[in-house]
Amino acid sequence: MGSARTALSKLPLRRRAAGEGFAAGRQAIRSLPSFTEAPPSGAGGDSLVRRRSSLANLLQRYGFPSSTLTWFIRCNRFLLDSEQDDVQRCMKVLLSFGLSQDSLVSVVSFCPRVLELGFLRRWELAFSQIGLSPVPPFMVQRILEQSWRCRIEPEDVRRSCQALSQAGFCKRTVAKVLEKLPSTRMNFPGINRRLGFLKEIGCSKEEIDRIVFSFPGFLGLSLELRLQPLLEEFRELNLEDDEVRKSLIESPRALLTMQTGELPRCVEFLRSLKCRLPIKDRILCEGPVRASIRVKLRVDLLCRHGLIRRDAFKVLWKEPRTILYELDDIQTKIDFLIHTMGFGIDWLVEVPEYLGVNLQKLVVPRYNVIEHLRSKKALGFQVDLRLLIKPSRNKFYNMFVKPYPDCEGIFGGPPGDANPKRRHPAGLWTLFKPPAYPQTKEDVRTMKLFMESLVNP
Structure with a gap:
């Protein structure tokens, strides 16, 4: 020292x-006093403890977890100055919106001001004036949760609802938009300019309503930075408006969230595919726009698991059958690869065939054989994904199953034991058997004379 x-x-x-x-x-x-110190003694301290205990009991009765009550009250000391009857009235108003117990706790946690009676009365009046009856509970939850953090006022919600109704949307779509975009201030001119993008493609009023209901985020997209460049790409690629319109109705989120240049890249990728003609025909049978959407969704799925976009496109280019498979099937294979087999996602770049084979019929039996041999310490080398997937069934059987008879039941027997699938039903050959005609003695004598004439001309 x-x-x-x-x-x-x-x-x-x-x-x-x-x-x-x-x-x-x-x-x-x-020297600062800690929060865990005992409250000051005396009448004031006893009154504070009673108010805190009473408030905690009230919140706990409405489902608030007891583990977070102390922290919640400490962070919102204004509740100690509020009347308990007012807090209880706020709880009843929130429940009158149709909120569940979990939703109630979530709203109070995100926006404690809903326990102020004056603040909540303003929102109650706003919800009664927006013209939605009944008001969807989840929409109320989303708006109240974001009201404090995003500084949303009841008047903002009324104006947005009025602009959406003026644009011609049905009540179900209006509620969906307010639920997904509670913090977006909307006006009729801005909405009308975005709807002009859909009208230019050829969408009708009902189709526009359906697109916005499926993807409310469309009303939050920038017209200059996102929608107008996308429309120019449609024109440069010579895509038919009818195909674009059908793709928008089916997958609005996937198509409208494409970055600038992403659609031309997907179209060029599809043109460069080198695979069997039947597979390429199945990929492009619904048109280049829908095929590009399928490519984008699968590239995004691979990128979410850690691949860069260049490697994700490389995987799809080497194994085009992946474009035809459903996203849930691809997700199941990736989960099995990472969580069960313990391989990294980078292995798909080296062994893209993994996404094209049958998981239950090929991958799982081989993996079970390798795990059984590894548990017996019968493997003298590391078996990677390449050695697990690429060998044929006969080669894998000769390498890992045939030398170990106890693996026969795990693998399913030798390749030749499987009964080949019949191409035709049993007994079908009898239908093609020529009819038999009875031979008379005259026919036999005629045949003998004919044969003798050949021998002795």
């Missing part, structure tokens, strides 16, 4: 002052 003081005394004046200030700050921090 003495050496530290000596070293401090040798420092320049500014550095010494900083060191002394730091030490004084640490001493001041030590």
Whole structure:
């Protein structure tokens, strides 16, 4: 300690002052009272404890978890100054919106001001004036949760609802938009300009309503930065408006969220595929736009698991059958690869065939054989994904199953034991058997005379 003081005394004046200030700050921090200290004794302290206990009991009765009550009350001390009857009235108003117990706790946690009676009465009046009857509970939950953080006022919700109704949307679509975009301030001119993008493609009023209901985020997209460049790409690729319109109705989110240049890249990728003609015909049978959407969704799925976009396109290019498979099937294979077999997602770049084979018929039996041999310590080398997937059934059987008879039942027997699938029903050959005609003695005598004439001309 003495050496530290000596070293401090040798420092320049500014550095010494900083060191002394730091030490004084640490001493001041030590002297601060902690939150866990007991409240002051006396009538005021007892009253504070009673109010805190009463408020905690009230919140706990409405489903608030007891583990977070102390922290919640400490962070929102205004509740201790509120009347308990007012807090209870706020709870009843929230329940009158149709909120479940979990939704009620979520709203109170995200926006504690809903326990102020005046604040909540303003929102109650706003929900009664927006023209939606009944008001969807989930929409109320989303708006109230975002009201404090995004500074949403009841008047903002009324204006947005009025603009959506003026644009011609049905009540179900209006509720969906307010539920998904509670913090977006909407006006009729802005909505009308975005709807002009859909009308230029040829969408009818009912189709526009369906698209916005499926993807409310469309009304939050930038017209200059996203929608107009996408329309120009449609024109440059010479895509038919009818095909684009049908693709928008089926998958609005996937098509409208494409970045600039993503659609031309997917179309060019599809044109460069080198695979069997039947597979390519199945991929492009619904048109290049829908095929590009399928490519985008599968690339996004692979990227969410850690692949870069270039490697994701490479996987699809090497194994085009992946474009035809459903996303749930691809997700199941990836989960089995990562969580069960313990391989990284990068292995798909080296072995893209993994996504094209049958998981239950090929991958699972081989993996079970390898795990059985590994548990017996019968493997003298590491079996990677390449050695697990690429060998044929006969080669894998000769390498890992045939030398170990106990693996026969796990693998399912040798390849030749499987009964080949019949191409035709049993007994079908009898239908093609020529009819038999009875031979008379005259026919036999005629045949003999004919044969003798050939021998003795």
